[in-house]
Amino acid sequence: xxxxxxxxxxxxxxxxxxxxxxxxxxxxxxxxxxxxxxxxxxxxxxxxxxxxxxxxxxxxxxxxxxxxxxxxxxxxxxxxxxxxxxxxxxxxxxxxxxxxxxxxxxxxxxxxxxxxxxxxxxxxxxxxxxxxxxxxxxxxxxxxxxxxxxxxxxxxxxxxxxxxxxxxxxxxxxxxxxxxxxxxxxxxxxxxxxxxxxxxxxxxxxx
Numbered sequence: 001x002x003x004x005x006x007x008x009x010x011x012x013x014x015x016x017x018x019x020x021x022x023x024x025x026x027x028x029x030x031x032x033x034x035x036x037x038x039x040x041x042x043x044x045x046x047x048x049x050x051x052x053x054x055x056x057x058x059x060x061x062x063x064x065x066x067x068x069x070x071x072x073x074x075x076x077x078x079x080x081x082x083x084x085x086x087x088x089x090x091x092x093x094x095x096x097x098x099x100x101x102x103x104x105x106x107x108x109x110x111x112x113x114x115x116x117x118x119x120x121x122x123x124x125x126x127x128x129x130x131x132x133x134x135x136x137x138x139x140x141x142x143x144x145x146x147x148x149x150x151x152x153x154x155x156x157x158x159x160x161x162x163x164x165x166x167x168x169x170x171x172x173x174x175x176x177x178x179x180x181x182x183x184x185x186x187x188x189x190x191x192x193x194x195x196x197x198x199x200x201x202x203x204x205x206x207x
Contacts, residue, residue, distance in 0.1 A: 032080060
């Protein structure tokens with residue numbers, strides 16, 4: 001897909017600043033990225049679209065892009081010693097701009113945006129960097145906007161968590177968000193800045 005080239009450029013830029021992204025050689029357990037529930041809408045292989053790459057806003061074979069505000073989500077995955085994990089698989093899944101999940105369990109009478117993959121994955125480069133093109137998360141009934149995240153290495157699950165929008169007014173009403181300490185919430189909160197391809201956010205993951 002067209003995003004593959006931009007992803008390579010993005011990861012090349014990330015690699016050039018790896019030193020600034022790397023974490024201290026040792027971290028306390030409290031500094032690890034906090035875990036969170038997988039939730040009921042993790043799409044199994046049979047539920048996913050054929051296109052499951054790291055560009056969730058462009059489905060292979062379709063001309064139109066997904067609705068919603070397009071963002072870049074990127075970062076670095078390291079272990080607790082600050083060593084980058086190369087070749088790790090990171091998956092994300094989230095509801096579309098209408099608040100609908102790509103999952104038969106979400107049977108609300110809401111149309112699903114077929115231009116949105118709903119699920120995607122990336123493989124970290126040699127410096128542990130990952131990148132996604134997706135939409136800014138939107139509301140799902142009863143939850144604050146969030147993105148589900150799962151990290152595995154060589155088939156072994158390392159982490160399941162959720163990313164949130166920093167400062168979203170609904171965070172204070174969300175049961176899962178409120179369980180976290182301020183430090184934990186900060187570790188999984190997305191702050192956006194203008195990047196070369198639009199709004200982008202960096203979340204580094206420690207497992």
